Amino acid sequence: MTVSGVGVLPFEVREHASGQEVEISGRIDVRSVPDVRLLLHEVIDTGTGDVLLNLADAEIGDATGLGVLVEAFNRARRAGRRLAVVDMTDRTERLLRASRLERALVHRPAGDSASGAPTAATVAPLTA
Template sequence: MESSEFRITKELDGDRTSIILSGEIDIYTSQTFKNELNEVINTSKGDIYIDCKELSYIDSTGLGILVGALKEIRKENNNIYICNLKDNIKKLFIITGLDKLFKID
């Protein structure tokens, strides 16, 4: 059984910032996620890549945080790329239309 505890790992490679998400983003972990993501946006000089291979769940609160982050980063003409989505989360992006907003690999 994989841990549902939320973790965020940041990696900087030149102007590219990668964030690796693991566990669950829900009402209990969303504030931590928001704070960490905002910090990355404020210090990032380029696009942000979010790796979701270890993310098992995200709720509407988490999706809202992602949308807010995208609005912020687009002010600098940068983008958010989301990769390695599990099928259940990818389906959520498609149902909500977020697959049209974000660059999904």
Template sequence: MHIWGDHAQLSVGGRLDVRSAADARTVLHSAVDSGQGDLVLDLTELDSWDATGLGVIMGAHRRAGRANRRLVLRGVPPQMERLLVATRLHRILTIERGLTADPSTRP
């Protein structure tokens, strides 16, 4: 797993799993604590995540809320988006829809 970016946008690549969770948590919490406004988490390069990785994202979401920020997921791969829908986390997390999103769901 690798994360790059700043306090406004981070990109995650590789695997977000039990092996990388501690490092990812540290980077995400630091980004939340050091910035303002939305924190965009670009998952385009993310190969996979497990329950621990999803827990890290949920923890960052809660921390952002406490800091009056919003964690926005961008580029969520389709198989991961299906997991978010199956767990109903898509109702809690902010997922940025790309150009391929259903036009009827746009404002």
């Protein structure tokens, strides 16, 4: 199942064998966070396996953008799932490192997505 939509931000949700991939485009800030939060809550609450978050075409605009990622990470963990950042811009990566969120969020190199759904062995923490 693939779901896509345009509210404040364009998004696409694709099903994989071991979870779901959510691709978000645009600026994630105080205006768009409520929509992003609702989307991520629905994906986390209704799916199984890893939640793969693709932010290659997204920009974290302010602290609320980082906050929604932390909230989604915690919600996924409580649901017995893992939130994995699949791809991100250099700016987003710098923000995650500066805020030390790379310790909590998990990153899977974007090149691996063509090989199918990730396994626990292919999901690795961000490194310096």
